[in-house]
Amino acid sequence: MFSVYGKAGRLFRGSMEDLRKIGPTSALSRTKRTAGVGREAIDSFVSLLAQHGSAQAVPAMPTQDAPHRDAMAAYAQTASNQHLRHPLSLVRDIMNPGAITLFESSTVAQAWGLLAQHQLGQAPVLDTAGRLVGLLTRAELMRADRLPGPQTHALVWQALLAQSVAELMWTPVPSVAPETDIRRLARVLLDTGLPGLPVVDERDSVIGFVSRTDILRAVVADPPLDLWT
Numbered sequence: 001m002f003s004v005y006g007k008a009g010r011l012f013r014g015s016m017e018d019l020r021k022i023g024p025t026s027a028l029s030r031t032k033r034t035a036g037v038g039r040e041a042i043d044s045f046v047s048l049l050a051q052h053g054s055a056q057a058v059p060a061m062p063t064q065d066a067p068h069r070d071a072m073a074a075y076a077q078t079a080s081n082q083h084l085r086h087p088l089s090l091v092r093d094i095m096n097p098g099a100i101t102l103f104e105s106s107t108v109a110q111a112w113g114l115l116a117q118h119q120l121g122q123a124p125v126l127d128t129a130g131r132l133v134g135l136l137t138r139a140e141l142m143r144a145d146r147l148p149g150p151q152t153h154a155l156v157w158q159a160l161l162a163q164s165v166a167e168l169m170w171t172p173v174p175s176v177a178p179e180t181d182i183r184r185l186a187r188v189l190l191d192t193g194l195p196g197l198p199v200v201d202e203r204d205s206v207i208g209f210v211s212r213t214d215i216l217r218a219v220v221a222d223p224p225l226d227l228w229t
Contacts (some may be wrong), residue, residue: 006172
């Protein structure tokens with residue numbers, strides 16, 4: 001089950017097939033899809049902000065050996081809990097509970113600080129009542145036609161950083177229910193070009209986020225995905 005939320009509240013609720021009939025979701029100022037931006041681009045952008053006294057500290061990346069240690073620990077844990085294995089087939093099996101969110105009144109500077117702090121590529125946007133109204137992506141913030149040049153006057157940078165998230169976010173934005181089949185989620189991500197979707201319960205509350213990375217992680221993880229039964 002999928003829903004679409006905008007500033008006016010919930011605009012749609014239905015199946016993947018019905019969602020595909022209503023057309024692509026668009027941002028207020030978005031004209032085309034923007035490819036995802038990696039960590040290197042974030043560091044470059046934050047470095048530029050630092051020149052104007054607006055950057056927030058970016059957490060240090062883990063050491064090279066840390067992923068290997070984590071992988072070995074996860075393998076050992078799985079090996080000792082074989083009886084707990086079960087196939088993963090629904091969004092709730094792979095989503096990240098407790099999504100990091102922004103408010104539509106948040107500034108671009110605050111958004112960059114939050115995304116950098118948690119090393120995220122996107123964050124759901126809520127209104128003052130806590131309802132989903134949009135999605136802010138790192139790629140949208142990094143659009144070449146939006147960023148001033150490194151030699152641009154500081155006042156231009158300040159104006160950019162003072163913009164509200166509401167001016168840049170995707171809206172309306174699709175969301176997905178936790179009981180949705182992962183294959184249907186993947187289809188919607190391909191259709192929209194979005195990096196992930198907020199997970200919303202029956203009370204219209206954002207309870208998590210599920211991304212393309214979560215799907216890929218589930219493909220290589222143990223227990224395995226169960227997509228074809």
